[in-house]
Amino acid sequence: MRTVLKFGGTSVASPTALESVARIVGSLKGDRVVVVSATAGTTDGLHAAADQAAAGHAADAERIMNDLAKAHANLVADLLGVGGADVLREITDLTERTIALLRSVAILRECSARSLDAIVTYGERVSAPIVAALLTARGTPAEAISAEGLIITDDVFGHANPLPAETRKRVQTELVPRLANRTVPVITGYLASTADGLTTSLGRGGSDYSAAILAAAVNADELRIYTDVSGVMSADPRIVRDAKPLPRMSYAEAAELSYFGAKVIHPRTVLPAIEARIPVKILNTFAPDDVGTPITADPAPDGSVVKATTSLGALGLVTVQGAGMSGVPGFAARVFDTTAAEGISVLMISQSSSENSICLVIPADATDRLRASLERMFSAELRRHDVERVEVDAPVAIVAAVGEGMRGTPGVAARVFGALGRAKVNVIAIAQGSSELNISFVVQEAERDKAVRAVHEEFHRA
Ligand code: ADP
Ligand code: ASP
Ligand code: MG
Numbered sequence: 375m376r377t378v379l380k381f382g383g384t385s386v387a388s389p390t391a392l393e394s395v396a397r398i399v400g401s402l403k404g405d406r407v408v409v410v411s412a413t414a415g416t417t418d419g420l421h422a423a424a425d426q427a428a429a430g431h432a433a434d435a436e437r438i439m440n441d442l443a444k445a446h447a448n449l450v451a452d453l454l455g456v457g458g459a460d461v462l463r464e465i466t467d468l469t470e471r472t473i474a475l476l477r478s479v480a481i482l483r484e485c486s487a488r489s490l491d492a493i494v495t496y497g498e499r500v501s502a503p504i505v506a507a508l509l510t511a512r513g514t515p516a517e518a519i520s521a522e523g524l525i526i527t528d529d530v531f532g533h534a535n536p537l538p539a540e541t542r543k544r545v546q547t548e549l550v551p552r553l554a555n556r557t558v559p560v561i562t563g564y565l566a567s568t569a570d571g572l573t574t575s576l577g578r579g580g581s582d583y584s585a586a587i588l589a590a591a592v593n594a595d596e597l598r599i600y601t602d603v604s605g606v607m608s609a610d611p612r613i614v615r616d617a618k619p620l621p622r623m624s625y626a627e628a629a630e631l632s633y634f635g636a637k638v639i640h641p642r643t644v645l646p647a648i649e650a651r652i653p654v655k656i657l658n659t660f661a662p663d664d665v666g667t668p669i670t671a672d673p674a675p676d677g678s679v680v681k682a683t684t685s686l687g688a689l690g691l692v693t694v695q696g697a698g699m700s701g702v703p704g705f706a707a708r709v710f711d712t713t714a715a716e717g718i719s720v721l722m723i724s725q726s727s728s729e730n731s732i733c734l735v736i737p738a739d740a741t742d743r744l745r746a747s748l749e750r751m752f753s754a755e756l757r758r759h760d761v762e763r764v765e766v767d768a769p770v771a772i773v774a775a776v777g778e779g780m781r782g783t784p785g786v787a788a789r790v791f792g793a794l795g796r797a798k799v800n801v802i803a804i805a806q807g808s809s810e811l812n813i814s815f816v817v818q819e820a821e822r823d824k825a826v827r828a829v830h831e832e833f834h835r836a
Pocket of ligand 2: 382383411412417418497563564577578579580581582
């Protein structure tokens with residue numbers, strides 16, 4: 375049996391959590407590969423430090439780094455006492471190196487995506503040796519290993535894409551043989567490198583993705599994602615207090631849920647697991663005996679229609695509207711080409727059947743840029759009034775109801791929108807994927823929580 379275990383930010387941020395991590399890893403039989411996140415809040419802190427440096431405020435950036443280093447040193451002192459001397463030295467080295475990077479950013483007043491990746495991955499570089507030292511001290515020999523040179527990606531810094539064949543080759547030659555000597559590798563999540571060794575990162579929340587990539591590359595029998603809740607829940611527990619952990623779900627449902635904001639699992643995580651048909655389980659570090667949520671290809675149907683309701687905020691709706699667009703071939707293509715040329719990702723599209731408008735949902739901070747660029751693209755049409763206007767509505771949120779049981783069940787949309795109507799939530803745009811696995815709609819950001827609660831209540835009434 376070979377298991378990859380990933381521990382998230384809160385699972386490595388306190389002595390209580392870390393002792394639990396040591397017990398979980400120590401009690402598991404067979405080959406184990408551990409993947410760790412930065413401690414909760416650290417990656418945010420590093421981004422803040424990089425922002426300060428880019429604004430020329432080297433001293434502020436340095437202060438943030440010293441605070442982060444101190445917090446980690448305290449953790450080591452609490453857990454390992456004098457036994458933590460080696461790890462403390464490593465933290466000091468890593469901190470000094472990161473401060474040097476921040477100083478050069480401050481001199482240039484410019485932080486490239488490549489420099490940013492070198493800075494914001496500090497968190498995982500320090501948490502891995504802490505976890506490895508703790509495991510060793512509690513009777514499970516372990517060693518910290520950087521994912522650089524193991525997970526190989528392209529050079530899209532900040533959001534790199536793994537190269538599976540190259541990754542597999544490196545992992546098979548450099549990581550798998552180590553498993554035979556019974557020392558548990560503790561690998562840095564989130565970060566990776568290009569084939570020639572430049573540090574990259576896999577995007578925010580990317581440690582889940584690291585774990586899935588590694589699970590596929592080591593031919594794991596199971597991927598366990600340990601977090602601070604007892605599985606994937608029927609809604610974000612911070613929004614819906616009586617949300618319940620789901621007894622099981624499919625890869626497809628997990629992919630939809632994470633795409634539309636369920637932070638519990640990174641959107642791209644399930645792909646390597648699906649391809650390698652590795653079962654994924656979401657478990658709670660703080661309640662390791664809870665059953666959690668297994669995610670597999672074909673879970674037995676459980677009679678539910680909507681399994682979970684999720685939402686994603688800080689978005690903007692851009693609408694291109696005008697009667698002169700009806701039936702004009704290539705119109706939508708020009709809208710999407712413009713969006714792609716700006717490098718903006720589109721989360722949802724909706725077009726009315728009269729073809730009078732096309733709506734795109736994109737990150738809120740990109741709406742003004744896209745509007746200006748669409749106005750340039752359609753300047754002639756705007757002058758002729760074939761295109762009436764390019765409108766922006768922000769901030770908005772997407773809410774999605776997800777579940778395999780929706781497929782072929784009549785009346786689901788009526789129940790979703792009936793519940794929203796009763797809650798007096800105004801729906802701005804609607805989309806349903808042809809997979810019938812989700813119904814998603816756009817509401818004003820201020821109505822997001824109310825909308826999630828209304829849909830959740832409709833399908834999960836006790
Ligand atoms: P980690 O650091 O362990 O990766 P995250 O903070 O990234 O943890 O994800 C776990 C959090 O996701 C939970 O604490 C919870 O607040 C949030 N969350 C949002 N939607 C859901 C959901 N549907 N089910 C479970 N957790 C959710
Ligand atoms: N530390 C990274 C982040 O906060 C990756 C992760 O936690 O998964 O985004
Ligand atoms: Mg996470």
